[in-house]
Amino acid sequence: KLIDEKRDDEINKVIRASMDEGMLDMNECLKRLVEDEFIETHVAYAASPNPQELKMRLKGISSGAGSILG
Numbered sequence: 347k348l349i350d351e352k353r354d355d356e357i358n359k360v361i362r363a364s365m366d367e368g369m370l371d372m373n374e375c376l377k378r379l380v381e382d383e384f385i386e387t388h389v390a391y392a393a394s395p396n397p398q399e400l401k402m403r404l405k406g407i408s409s410g411a412g413s414i415l416g
Contacts (some may be wrong), residue, residue, distance in 0.1 A: 373400045380404060 348356050361371045370378075374391040377400060387404070394400040402408070 374404055376400055377403045 348354060348360065358371060361369045365371075365374070372393075372395055376385070376394055379385045380387055380390050381404075389402075390400060391397040
């Protein structure tokens with residue numbers, strides 16, 4: 347629906363708000379792949395839409411709701 351309404355800039359916000367329901371954003375998927383040793387960190391950073399945020403997540407720091415920064 348957001349894409350049809352040309353509101354794709356809101357998609358990440360909706361995904362983050364729905365993480366408790368099982369939705370994962372790109373950085374969370376990349377983080378899990380690194381932690382499970384499926385990919386190397388430098389590959390994850392190259393694929394990330396926000397490498398700085400990914401770096402924080404890999405260190406255990408999150409900016410989402412209910413986190414130390416959110």
